[in-house]
Amino acid sequence: MTGLAEKTPGAVSRAVFRICPTTGLKVNSQADALIKAHAVVATVSLLVGGIAAIGVLLTRWQAVHLLPAEWFYRILTIHGMSMLIFFIIFFEMAVLYFASAVLLNSRVATPKLGWAAFGLMVLGAVMTEVEMWRGKADVLFTSYVPLRASPAYYLGIILFAVGALVTVCIFFGTLVVARREKTYRGSVPLVTFGAMTAAIIAVITLGHGAAIYIPTFLWSIGVIGNVDPEMYRMVWWALGHSSQQINVAAMVSIWYLLGALTVGAVVLNEKISRTAFVLYILFISMASAHHLLVDPGFGPAWKVWNTSYAMYLAVLASMVHGFTVPAGMEVGQRLRGFGKGLFEWLRKAPWGDPGFSSLVFSVVVFGFVGGITGVTFGTEQINIIAHNTLRIPGHFHATVVSGTAMAFMGLTYYVIPLIFRKQVAFWPLAKIQPYLFAIGMLVFSMAMTFAGTFGVPRRHWDISFTDAPFDVQFSPAVALLIGVMALGGLLAAAGGGIYILVTVWSVFFGKPLVAGAVTGVPQGISSPPRYLPETVKTIEDENRSAWGMAPGTMVLVFVFLAAFVTYYFVNWKLLAALWRIH
Amino acid sequence: MNTGIQAPPGIWWKPAHRSEKVWVGIAFAWCMVLFAMMPLWHLKGEQNPAGLRYKVDPQRYMERTQEFITAYQVGEDNGIPVVAPPPGSEVYLVGMMWRWTPVLKLQKGATYRLHLSSMDVNHGFSLYPINANFQVVPGYDYGLKVTPTETGDLRIVCNEFCGIGHHMMVGRVIVEDSAAAPAVPAAPANGGAE
Numbered sequence: 001m002t003g004l005a006e007k008t009p010g011a012v013s014r015a016v017f018r019i020c021p022t023t024g025l026k027v028n029s030q031a032d033a034l035i036k037a038h039a040v041v042a043t044v045s046l047l048v049g050g051i052a053a054i055g056v057l058l059t060r061w062q063a064v065h066l067l068p069a070e071w072f073y074r075i076l077t078i079h080g081m082s083m084l085i086f087f088i089i090f091f092e093m094a095v096l097y098f099a100s101a102v103l104l105n106s107r108v109a110t111p112k113l114g115w116a117a118f119g120l121m122v123l124g125a126v127m128t129e130v131e132m133w134r135g136k137a138d139v140l141f142t143s144y145v146p147l148r149a150s151p152a153y154y155l156g157i158i159l160f161a162v163g164a165l166v167t168v169c170i171f172f173g174t175l176v177v178a179r180r181e182k183t184y185r186g187s188v189p190l191v192t193f194g195a196m197t198a199a200i201i202a203v204i205t206l207g208h209g210a211a212i213y214i215p216t217f218l219w220s221i222g223v224i225g226n227v228d229p230e231m232y233r234m235v236w237w238a239l240g241h242s243s244q245q246i247n248v249a250a251m252v253s254i255w256y257l258l259g260a261l262t263v264g265a266v267v268l269n270e271k272i273s274r275t276a277f278v279l280y281i282l283f284i285s286m287a288s289a290h291h292l293l294v295d296p297g298f299g300p301a302w303k304v305w306n307t308s309y310a311m312y313l314a315v316l317a318s319m320v321h322g323f324t325v326p327a328g329m330e331v332g333q334r335l336r337g338f339g340k341g342l343f344e345w346l347r348k349a350p351w352g353d354p355g356f357s358s359l360v361f362s363v364v365v366f367g368f369v370g371g372i373t374g375v376t377f378g379t380e381q382i383n384i385i386a387h388n389t390l391r392i393p394g395h396f397h398a399t400v401v402s403g404t405a406m407a408f409m410g411l412t413y414y415v416i417p418l419i420f421r422k423q424v425a426f427w428p429l430a431k432i433q434p435y436l437f438a439i440g441m442l443v444f445s446m447a448m449t450f451a452g453t454f455g456v457p458r459r460h461w462d463i464s465f466t467d468a469p470f471d472v473q474f475s476p477a478v479a480l481l482i483g484v485m486a487l488g489g490l491l492a493a494a495g496g497g498i499y500i501l502v503t504v505w506s507v508f509f510g511k512p513l514v515a516g517a518v519t520g521v522p523q524g525i526s527s528p529p530r531y532l533p534e535t536v537k538t539i540e541d542e543n544r545s546a547w548g549m550a551p552g553t554m555v556l557v558f559v560f561l562a563a564f565v566t567y568y569f570v571n572w573k574l575l576a577a578l579w580r581i582h
Numbered sequence: 583m584n585t586g587i588q589a590p591p592g593i594w595w596k597p598a599h600r601s602e603k604v605w606v607g608i609a610f611a612w613c614m615v616l617f618a619m620m621p622l623w624h625l626k627g628e629q630n631p632a633g634l635r636y637k638v639d640p641q642r643y644m645e646r647t648q649e650f651i652t653a654y655q656v657g658e659d660n661g662i663p664v665v666a667p668p669p670g671s672e673v674y675l676v677g678m679m680w681r682w683t684p685v686l687k688l689q690k691g692a693t694y695r696l697h698l699s700s701m702d703v704n705h706g707f708s709l710y711p712i713n714a715n716f717q718v719v720p721g722y723d724y725g726l727k728v729t730p731t732e733t734g735d736l737r738i739v740c741n742e743f744c745g746i747g748h749h750m751m752v753g754r755v756i757v758e759d760s761a762a763a764p765a766v767p768a769a770p771a772n773g774g775a776e
């Protein structure tokens with residue numbers, strides 16, 4: 001794909017652009033390079049976290065019980081940190097450059113500072129990794145005080161966070177530059193708007209991060225006498241969970257982005273989608289509470305108000321996106337001529353496009369498994385039967401892994417040709433990768449969630465309790481569920497491995513993209529979605545009916561609601577069987 | 583109509599289609615149900631993680647636990663004192679690396695104020711097999727009013743990572759029928775019992 005270089009006049013004349021032949025966007029070379037660098041480091045983090053995942057998985061699978069206790073907790077710390085923090089955040093920084101500079105045809109506000117921030121993030125991440133692998137930080141990624149890690153561990157995280165904060169500021173700077181230099185007309189696209197909400201949340205989140213890691217670092221070097229354990233938990237989770245809100249906002253933005261690229265998904269109503277994004281920002285600091293529902297530090301009124309993010313308005317936002325994203329895809333498909341009945345748009349969808357299949361899995365598993373379990377477990381009283389059991393990692397492997405990581409993977413299949421300008425290597429493998437990963441993760445997280453209902457603890461080396469003073473006999477179902485969990489996990493790990501193989505190979509040894517290539521190029525690029533002129537009128541006719549432009553999605557969201565209501569009340573029923581506790 | 587990667591032209595603040603409004607309305611109503619359930623369960627439900635909550639000096643907490651053990655100890659199990667407190671009493675359980683002290687003998691249908699705290703790091707109180715879970719935080723006393731509803735030989739599994747011995751940290755709670763339980767002198771119930 002030969003991009004033609006072009007110079008913009010005036011003070012910014014050193015900014016070099018190429019024109020993307022697929023999307024017509026003007027891509028700045030600095031944005032290109034920064035996106036590549038962040039994406040590569042994200043993939044390396046995923047590899048480290050993935051190797052750790054296998055160690056953790058094969059140890060929790062009691063039949064194998066691979067690692068000794070010490071290494072289990074060490075590797076679990078590494079898994080949490082490398083995946084949730086390094087992989088996810090490096091990737092998000094790439095998304096921020098993409099959503100600002102690329103989507104707005106703009107240069108990067110301060111590329112040099114961008115590279116400095118990137119360097120700081122890498123330095124911090126390496127420091128933290130070294131401390132964890134050296135066994136100086138066996139505290140799990142939450143590092144609840146008074147568990148203590150080495151000062152370098154906390155310092156590494158602080159450096160990483162400062163780098164991330166600077167990158168977020170550059171994102172805002174780029175938005176300003178683009179507006180001032182009039183590189184786009186009208187309002188910013190919805191995807192950029194979503195990324196903007198993610199960036200705003202990131203600023204608040206990183207503020208909480210400073211509020212907790214700086215005192216903890218000072219405590220670790222002996223400057224501060226002690227850090228209150230309950231305060232720590234509250235502020236740490238204001239960081240830990242708010243960062244999940246970044247992930248959700250980034251993921252939903254990618255949903256809109258992939259929908260547009262793969263099937264020409266339309267935005268049904270800008271007002272509704274944008275308002276829903278704003279709802280994420282308003283309530284984010286309350287997110288800490290659902291980790292503290294069965295803690296001694298807080299009273300019921302505080303817990304109820306905060307865990308619900310002020311009456312579930314953030315949940316409302318997700319339920320809105322859960323409708324508008326598939327509905328937009330449905331309308332896009334109908335405009336392309338797949339408009340028969342309720343579901344032709346799904347049957348005739350580009351299932352062989354890994355960007356598309358990833359998108360669908362991300363939406364469905366995030367919503368049906370991650371979302372429903374999350375709201376249910378985050379209910380003040382129901383948390384009694386969920387807190388720190390395997391139900392919790394079961395839940396978040398359905399949100400941040402099957403949702404966010406899956407969306408990131410899908411996006412990668414477009415980033416490789418659009419930004420790296422390479423063909424996707426091992427194309428047949430790439431096509432099945434989302435299926436392997438999504439189905440594996442689904443089985444894994446559901447088995448984990450069910451095992452948790454039996455009270456199986458999370459973060460636990462030996463649930464046969466061989467060395468304990470009293471025996472604990474789990475029901476035989478638990479061994480079965482753990483076995484299923486292991487199989488699902490291995491399948492997902494295979495999917496993750498293929499993803500890494502495909503991306504690394506494409507980027508470093510891949511064939512350059514040539515015009516007209518069909519293998520190694522997602523369908524959305526080889527034949528971009530085009531609307532048929534005659535369908536536009538039919539859509540408008542349908543628009544007059546009560547079911548609206550997306551009747552298929554209407555049916556799907558009611559199935560979702562039914563599943564939600566059922567799971568939620570089944571859990572109240574389970575809770576009611578407990579001792580009386582007040 | 584535009585996609586999410588195109589800058590929307592002109593004014594995009596437009597009324598939504600009815601179907602979209604219907605879904606937003608239903609979702610909103612459901613969110614209100616989700617919210618209302620929690621206060622409602624405080625009023626009508628029997629399982630609420632409210633309890634008494636206050637800061638406590640770990641040494642003071644340990645002293646109270648010792649007094650409690652001395653007052654009601656009935657035996658020993660695996661080197662851990664077994665304590666049979668009378669109904670209505672204040673019950674103290676302490677978590678420390680890596681055990682739960684003491685072993686509790688409770689009566690079905692009786693109500694106790696169960697205090698939880700830690701001497702060192704966070705621990706997790708997970709009552710097996712009924713699957714009731716509470717966070718045990720050093721420096722904080724969590725006083726939950728509990729009423730066992732069934733007899734049984736239960737375990738307390740630690741489900742918060744508390745160091746290398748985390749997996750060995752298992753305690754025990756025995757719930758007996760009140761008829762079968764030995765008569766114990768009723769202590770003056772203070773505070774929590776009612």
Ligand code: HEM
Binds near residue numbers: 053393489494
């Ligand atoms: C093939 C992929 C993966 C497998 C097989 C896997 C497996 C596991 C297992 C078995 C646990 C331990 C549960 C416990 O003992 O408490 C765990 C924890 C965790 N995983 Fe994954 N995981 C995978 C991918 C990911 C990804 C992509 C992320 C994040 C984006 C992630 C984030 C986490 C986190 C944050 C924890 C909690 C660690 C802790 O409790 O300290 N995992 N994972």
Ligand SMILES: [Cu+2]
Binds near residue numbers: 742
């Ligand atoms: Cu413990």
Ligand SMILES: [Cu+2]
Binds near residue numbers: 741742743
């Ligand atoms: Cu523990």
